[in-house]
Amino acid sequence: MLPGLDKQAVADASYELEALGLLRMQRFLGGNWHANLTPFFYEQVDPQLMGWNTAADAMEVARIMLAEDTGNASTLHAKTGWTKRRFNPAFRALLHLFPNGRVRKVIQPDYPTAGVVLAPEDKAALRRFVARGSGG
Incomplete structure (x- = not known):
């Protein structure tokens, strides 16, 4: 969904947002992940x-x-x-x-x-x- 950005940079930023409590990350086999917004985000x-x-x-x-x-x-x-x-x-x-x-x-x-x-x-x-x- 963010074709102009490096995949690893997006992952790194997402994990930073998770550390702040704004995202909840779900990790899957093969290194794939999915992010959900938390109530704190809103x-x-x-x-x-x-x-x-x-x-x-x-x-x-x-x-x-x-x-x-x-x-x-x-x-x-x-x-x-x-x-x-x-x-x-x-x-x-x-x-x-x-x-x-x-x-x-x-x-x-x-x-x-x-x-x-x-x-x-x-x-x-x-x-x-x-x-x-x-x-x-």
Whole structure:
């Protein structure tokens, strides 16, 4: 995809970005590799390039989750009115608040997860998350 650049220079730069936490490298036999952007990449780059803040967006998604009493990704996405490119990093930033058993594992291509189950303790965690972000 970068025909004018030396393959080794691209690999070296990619491994540097991995060391910074911006890429996740997958290595294969024969020296081949594949890179994925990390959630940290979006947090660092989006304010500069896209003009939005993933942390502030995550707080807005949390507010919507509480107000609408839903953890369904497609419903939340529709409520924000954002593109998937903006919604997905914000939604992904909230997933650490939920125990593994309440994060849906449905394989689908649109969202980091199809949704989360909102138990009372999860709502409390979301309220604390919003309060911390609001200075409370």
